[in-house]
Amino acid sequence: QVQLVESGGGLVRPGGSLRLSCAASRSISSIYAMGWYRQAPGKDREAVSCFSSNVGFAAYRASVKDRFTVSIDTAKNTMYLQMNDLKQEDTGDYYCAAGRVQCSETVVNTPGWDAWYDKWGQGIQVTVSS
Numbered sequence: 316q317v318q319l320v321e322s323g324g325g326l327v328r329p330g331g332s333l334r335l336s337c338a339a340s341r342s343i344s345s346i347y348a349m350g351w352y353r354q355a356p357g358k359d360r361e362a363v364s365c366f367s368s369n370v371g372f373a374a375y376r377a378s379v380k381d382r383f384t385v386s387i388d389t390a391k392n393t394m395y396l397q398m399n400d401l402k403q404e405d406t407g408d409y410y411c412a413a414g415r416v417q418c419s420e421t422v423v424n425t426p427g428w429d430a431w432y433d434k435w436g437q438g439i440q441v442t443v444s445s
């Protein structure tokens with residue numbers, strides 16, 4: 316079973332950038348689908364992005380599209396989330412996950428698909444504040 320470890324969070328000012336990393340304990344290319352989720356204080360967990368290696372497809376939540384970019388480095392078995400032009404509403408705990416659902420626009424923009432992700436990292440905090 317795969318283990319996932321996030322890193323790269325922290326405090327950043329509005330308009331700034333951060334890059335989150337998610338290191339997998341085995342070949343990331345063999346994982347059917349991966350995703351990034353976040354949970355703000357007092358709110359439900361929501362999808363941010365997903366990626367399916369078999370088709371090289373990525374999808375993004377509407378509110379982060381054009382600001383966030385997901386990528387993978389197969390040599391390092393690591394998935395990244397580059398976050399640019401960060402806003403206060405991006406604040407939260409960010410989690411990477413490995414799952415059984417093909418990445419799609421529906422998966423990231425419709426609640427409930429997180430149940431299809433079997434493995435989760437421990438989460439990492441991102442705070443956007445001036």
